[in-house]
Amino acid sequence: MSRPRRRGRDVHGVLLLDKPQGVSSNDVLQKVKRIFNANRAGHTGALDPLATGMLPICLGEATKFSQYLLDSDKRYRVIARLGQRTDTSDADGNVIEERAIGFSATDLEQALEGFRGTTQQVPSMYSALKYQGRKLYEYARQGLTVPREAREITVYELQFIRWEGDELELEIHCSKGTYIRTIIDDLGEKLGCGAHVIYLRRLQVATYPTERMVTLEQLAALAEQAQTQEHPLSQSLDPLLMPMESPVIDFPEVNLTPVVAGYLKLGQAVQAANVPLNGMVRITEGDEHKFIGMGEIDSDGRVAPRRLVVEFPE
Structure with a gap:
């Protein structure tokens, strides 16, 4: 005999989660859903396991408006390893090529300028975009490459932060659908040395305030405190939520x-x-x-x- 399904809460709003490194966006989504004991939850655009930072999670009726956050601008801080190219364009992949670093500061600035503004980007094979009903990374893991159409993206700001040895740090403010791994891979090819992402942090989604981000550890501690003090979860956790209309406030x-x-x-x-x-x-x-x-x-x-x-x- 099957167990009766546990009744969750009708809680509605947007949590600005500070996603940790090394876990998938879906994993942290399920953890947030359990901590809030929410009936429904959905994220608004996955971050790679390697990436950290702002991951808005919509709860309850707010899930109806998550698409508007998928379509919003994003801001990232990225560190690239120069001289190495990987099959996934990040540190989780296998090194497929190594080349010497031989460009100048002038070469770098000229290369960066080519990524500013509106351009066409061919998505990585290691992405969740679909081709004939299957995600691209599923083909890639089988060693297959399938056709991908270039998509229009806009880089509103590409700021140089530092270049030290084989590390290059940038800050990027971009439109929806922009793959930072692909920018770094393409930049490495322009510089003639190859490159891949070793650190990626999403700083902001739309105009959400960064100071409202919370970690899984903070959520778990608040939930445990509520249980210990016999307070309702709504009293401890719900004040952390942005209003359900926040994805469409503009x-x-x-x-x-x-x-x-x-x-x-x-x-x-x-x-x-x-x-x-x-x-x-x-x-x-x-x-x-x-x-x-x-x-x-x-x-x-x-x-x-x-x-x-x-x-x-x-």
Whole structure:
């Protein structure tokens, strides 16, 4: 006889986890879900096991809006090992080529300039992108290479930090879909010596404040303290969460009266004042501006529901 499924909590918001090195994003996601005893959880763009730093984890109804964080800009600090190229473009892979380091500071600056702005990037075979239904890294682990289309990326800022011997440190502010490992591999080829990532830290996602990041150890300690003192988890852990609407906070707001919001919740497009001409909007209700979901302005200028929050009893 199977055990009854454990009932989790209906907790909603975004946790800014400081991911540790050496574990997968999915592993830490499951740990966070268990610590919060949450019904639902999802991350917003995986970090490689080697990487550390900001990994927003959406809980409950916030998972409906995780795509908007996948589409947001990111900022990274990266250290590259010069003179060696690996099959994965990072330190977790096997060295496939070694070459002497022979470039100058001028050569380096010219090479870096080529990565600034909008360019085309061919993703690494060791990535989670899919080809014919399978992830690229699954092919790569079988020794196979499959066609990959170049994708447009934008590097808003590529800042030189230091170059000491065979180590090069950079800070990169980039658009969604940018593979830092690929930038480093391509840079190594431009410099003629090869390179791979030995350290990668995601400093920021969108405009989330870095000071709100928490570690797994901090979460576990708070959960244990709540249990010891017989406090509810919500009292100890939930204040750490960013609001569930934080992934979409930069979208224009349309505020509806409770009556009009009621029709929207039934799936109907509604008329509203002060709406944009088109595009996606963040919908709030009443004088409290309670977030109820995302909508889109249709061809008639009405607000059509696209992704709405399910209301739970207090």
